[in-house]
Amino acid sequence: MKPSYVAVFAMVLVLVLGYEAEVSLAVTCSPTELSPCVGAVTSGTRPSKLCCTRVKEQKPCLCQYIKDPSLKKLVTSPNAKKVASTCGVPIPKC
Known part of the structure; x- marks a missing residue:
């Protein structure tokens, strides 16, 4: 019996979604990972x-950074919001 295209598509979809979920779970929240953005955040470039x-990559960590008073400006300053917007990453409402 041949599998239907719908069944094959469903299996591929489950595998892809499962892989993406695994990748997002593997993110290590480390503000130092954002060091390549320092110039853009401080100067607005x-x-x-x-x-x-x-x-x-750090998108799943942004709420954690916003809740930390010492890191909040890293995500919520006007230039940081501009960087996130330019990169296509919405600032979460935590």
Whole structure:
């Protein structure tokens, strides 16, 4: 019996979603990972590709950073919001 295209698609979808969930669980929250963004956050310059990659990787950690008074400005300052927006990462409402 041949598997239907719907069943194959469903299996692929489950595998992809499972992989993405595993990847997001593997993120280590470390504000130092955002160091490539320091120049853009402090001066308002355009963020580098590496900065955007790191912001996207650290997206699951942003609420944790916002809740930490010593890190809050790293995420909520006007330039930090500009960096996040340029990189296509919305600032979460925590």
